[in-house]
Amino acid sequence: MRIVLFTGKGGVGKSTIAAGTAALAAAEGHRTLVLSTDAAHSLADAFGAPAGSEPSEVSPGLFVQQVDAQLRFEQSWAEIQAYLLRVLDVAGVDPVAAEELAVIPGAEEVLALLELRAQAQCGEWDVIIVDCAPTAETLRLLALPEALGWYMERVFPVERRIVKALGPMLSRAAKMPMPEDSVFGAIERLHAELDEVHGLLTGPDSSVRVVLTPESVVLAEARRSYTMLSLFGYRVDGVVVNRIFPEDGSDDWRAGWVLAQKHVLGQVSESFAGLPLWRSVYRTAEPIGVEALTELAREVYADCDPLAVPEGNGPFRVTRTGSGAVLHLALPHVTRDDVDLARHGDELVVSVGSYRRLLTLPPGLGRHRVAGARMAQGELQVRFEEGTS
CATH class of the missing domain: 2.60.40.790 (Immunoglobulin-like)
Structure with missing residues (x-):
């Protein structure tokens, strides 16, 4: 099964390119899921079709899903949430405010990873395309499994032993409920599942694709994301340069943009030397719907296989x-x-x-x-x- 994650600075057309790649994969006969972990959830807009928290078919072999963080939180972390609510209740926090505070920071990113794992393990898909959050959120998302792994191996066992041995005394002294064994069990399950996600996304059939526009500020962020993705062991398999002005010379304003973009495109080629570089020109109309997105992807990838497994050992x-x-x-x-x-x-x-x-x-x-x-x-x-x- 092939997994491709798309990331990039907000506003570069990342969701459109991800949706187009998924539409092309389905058109070529692959049973394809395109999954959004971006809180903006632009996939439904790109396809011009409704998308919910479960996979929904928008054309033969093409399914769309947008992760519902709150729903997954309630389903997966009930024990953790119940414990946090008890602590906040003892602290005198208003119940309505407590409900909001009990949602752990970063929960959306965590649950997106868990949903990706679940879909990868279900055996229904040949291809999973992931429309990730903008670059900074994506980097936090992909750094999470190893960070939690360090905590679980170094700190968590000590905390669990202390609470087990001294829980009643600590509870009386602090006048706060101590976490029960079910809470520790929920955290252990979370760690095990995230560890599986890390193995899945750093495996030979998974890669990250960077989307950018030919602008200096966007390129600078794309370069940094390439560095950080490599740092955490994720393979970048190519770059899509989106919204390139065609050289038609119709007016001075457009000619100025063409000249400025040509300069940045040269820097893009140097910055990502050795990686496939795909280009997408500015279109006369916004590509919306499966047919338009498939046409866009065919033009972008031309004779290349957009699902080719990257060669080499990774970073x-x-x-x-x-x-x-x-x-x-x-x-x-x-x-x-x-x-x-x-x-x-x-x-x-x-x-x-x-x-x-x-x-x-x-x-x-x-x-x-x-x-x-x-x-x-x-x-x-x-x-x-x-x-x-």
Whole structure:
């Protein structure tokens, strides 16, 4: 099963390109689901058809779904929500305000991941296209599984043992209800499911596609998203440049835009060298409906297969040397001064700007010491040699 996630700065036409790709996949005979995790939920508008919290068929073989965060929260996290409401009640919070506060920040992103997992496991689809939230939200979404994994492995077991041993005493002292075992069980299930999501999205059949318009500000954000997606181990398989002005020379205003876009398009080619680059010209009418979206996608991808599985090992790999090994992590558009590196036990902490990844080392590398690191050809290379770390 092929999974393609579309992301990009808000307003670049990401939902339209995602919808077009899904429509083309269905037209070529693939049973296709296009899933929206963007709170704006523009898919229904793009298809000109209603879309709800369950997959609905908009044309033969093409289904649309928009994640209902509140509904999924009530279905999946009832134990957690009930506990939070009890705590807020004891604290004297108004019941109406408590209902709002009991929705955990980031719940929409979490539930979108869980819904994607459920659809991937149901066995009904050949292709799943994901219309992601704008770039910043997408990066938080995709960084979540590993971040929660660190908490579950390092902190959660200690918290659970403390509450189990000292719960009644802590409850009396703090005059607050302690979480019951069912709450801890719900968190454990959440972690296990998110761990499956991470494996699914970093697997060989999944990739992320960046959509942008030929504008300097948009390109700068697209470059950063390429870097951060690679940092967290997600494979970027191509870039779609949308809303390119055709060179018809009809007036000075349009000619100015053509000239400005041509300059940025040159930078796009340099910024994403080695990746497929697809172009979509500004159209005379907004593509709405399955037929118009399919036509758009055919023009964008031309003779390329939009569902081709990307080649290579992805952004993370390990190569062996005579004295140890080298860890390779692709970090495009990053210099050595942009990277902070630290070693804590069997974890390598890689920081780029405001983003940090705690990379659990493979068992073989955990027993080796870090002998050096460098940035070369767009990737971080960390050299390990035998001996104590």
